[in-house]
Amino acid sequence: MLHREIPPMDIVGGWLLRMGESGVARAESGSMLVYCERWPEQALRLGYWHGEPVAVVVETDGEDWPPFRDWLAQASASESELLATALQVTRWERDHRFCGRCGHATRRLSHEFAMQCDNCGLRGYPRISPCIITLVTHGRDMLLARSPRFPPQRYSTLAGFIEPGESVEAAVRREVMEEVGVEVGRVSFFKSQSWPFPHSLMMGFFAEAASRRIRIDGEEIVDAAWFTPEKLPQLPPTYSISRQLIETHRGAVAIR
Ligand SMILES: [Zn+2]
Missing domain, CATH: 3.90.79.10 (Nucleoside Triphosphate Pyrophosphohydrolase)
Known part of the structure; x- marks a missing residue:
């Protein structure tokens, strides 16, 4: 179960999903999640997975990383939800680094999925x-x-x-x-x-x-x-x- 509340900034570790352009790393357990005392600096907090904080990090695909669709074909409904969330949020953040109205750089708000423009005040949310x-x-x-x-x-x-x-x-x-x-x-x-x-x-x-x-x-x-x-x-x-x-x-x- 993904609980949709973004962990505060003082939480620095928990489950981690390592994602590339086309696939997801497989942990030793066979799962898409690895437990990590300290997330990498650029990790994006997503919520709580079965009560534990969960984040995603974008890396270069590893050679043996199964593609997204293979994961979805095997995943439970809640794993599919986690993967779909991670995919959409990481791509949205990558593609909305500048304000669509005034062109100023945006910044990610820590408590919700939102990109804020401090120049004109426009706030952008993930596109669905x-x-x-x-x-x-x-x-x-x-x-x-x-x-x-x-x-x-x-x-x-x-x-x-x-x-x-x-x-x-x-x-x-x-x-x-x-x-x-x-x-x-x-x-x-x-x-x-x-x-x-x-x-x-x-x-x-x-x-x-x-x-x-x-x-x-x-x-x-x-x-x-x-x-x-x-x-x-x-x-x-x-x-x-x-x-x-x-x-x-x-x-x-x-x-x-
Ligand atoms: Zn703006």
């Missing part, structure tokens, strides 16, 4: 980009689509960023219409998942199609089709919310 991800269903069938970026044969649910000023429900309807030309009726929330590449918050929905005719946009989506639960294509990994949407629907409509 909300996205919708939705499984469109028609009875037992599921509408799955291929993006040109996917590995060959892979199909997945539809996803897209929420635009400024837009409600989440409206984003679900708009993305489905734009990508596959399908109008949806009832939309229901499933659950959400932080996706730290680089700072998405995926909000999962089921959406019931009002009709079955598909018209793909040909750019974001190169193929889309209806699939029965018994005959599915290659799917995204089990830890993704996309796969969990598909498996949840499959379980709900299983013929026993």
